Amino acid sequence: MTINCKGNLIDLSVPKVMGILNCTPDSFFDGGKYKSESDILQQVEKMLDEGATFIDIGAYSSKPGADFVSEDEELQRLLPIIDLVLKHFPETLLSVDTFRSNVAQNAIENGAAVVNDISAGMLDEDMLETVAKLQVPYVMMHMKGNPQTMQSLANYEDVVKEMMFYFSERINKARNFGLNDIIIDPGFGFAKTVEQNYEVLQKLDYFNILELPLLVGISRKSMIYKTLENSPQEALNGTTILNTIALQRGANILRVHDVKQAVECVKLVQKITK
Template sequence: MTLNCNGNLIDLSTPKVMGILNLTPDSFYDGGKYREERQILTQVEKMLLEGATFIDVGAYSSRPGAAAVNTEEELSRITPIVSKLVKAFPDIILSVDTFRSQVADACLGEGAAIVNDIAAGLQDPQMFKVVAKHQVPYIMMHMKGTPQNMQQHTDYKNLITEMLFYFSERIAKAREHHINDIIIDPGFGFSKTLEQNYSLLQKMDLLQTLNLPILVGISRKSMIYKVLDKTPQEALNGTTALHMVALRNGAQILRVHDVEAAMECIRLNDLLTK
């Protein structure tokens, strides 16, 4: 499988790492840490040097119960940074983490190359049109409800079956808009209980029937640190352990805070798959 990112063909036969850059003051792990230009450029350079293929930049915290941010505020946080990163790192492959078509359109116009949408187009009916206009890869995540109420929507008769129906419907809609490159994100921590997250990780290989790349975002999440009675800051070891499970079960992109550790997982997993 390959992705066309601004004319660069990215081969996913070997899994890739997507480094996280949060521009929000209230993200669960690194909220407020990267607010000044120097800090941002230093962190992005570090992630690229450590081996990140993609950098995912977001300005709307989607942690459970996070406060909503209006479109104008999201735009003011993210578009200047996208512009600066593209100028500072001409070869960077930037993903924009947003469910708003207006934000996606602005960032793609500044040089971003991927849209990462936690709502799979359900929160903004114009999203598919924007992605199709720019002909960029599109990450669609599984979630019910919104970040503000998603943890009230965790009732499933069969989680995997319902996810397959969800993705099949969203993929069909995206194909109607002639969106070519689609990545699916199971949405760990989004409208799922702790137990459901682990059941999903265990059975994630069943999502490969969709024949699309799978992105996994579990880095330092509560499904790890709550089990271990740790804080997000202490959850790297647990994250690394579950990254290896995700790779064994079909993940082709790891979305992470800690690029070097994720790259080590990929190198070791590569030896196991030869």
């Protein structure tokens, strides 16, 4: 199972780690933490040294109820950071976390390698065609509504069954545009209750029927800290436990704030698997 990033085949049969670099002032865990160029470069270098294969840059917070950010502001936040990172670490595989096709196109043209879309093209009708023309890997996530409305839409008769229908439809539409490298993300925390999140994790191996790489992003999320009655800052141990379970149930990419611990999860689970 491989994806093509800038002409290099990335083998996902051994799971990879995607480090999160939030460039927003209001992200739930590290909002506003990386303000200066030196802060950004230090964090990127740290994640690369710890074993991250991808760095995921987001300039629009997708936490529940997040403030709206204009497209111009998103680009003004995002593009200078892409240029900065690639100037100092030119081999870095950057993923851009956006649901806007114009932002995705500008990011790829400026050197990013992957588009990571929380809406699977549902919030911008031009996204799937744009990514297909760019011929870059595309992460499509399950969500209902948008960051401002999603938590009021967590209504399902059968959450996993409905997600399967959603992905089948989105994958088919993407394929019709000629999009090759598709990665699916169940969207933990997006239009799902805590209980629904755990049901999806319990049945994560069901998504293998789609025969596509699976990205899991549960790092320090509320499904962990609300269950443990602590905070995002105290949720690293819980994150590690759930990442381990996700790997055992078929995750190919872990999207995380803490790269070192995730890489260790991969190594240890691989040891058991082998």
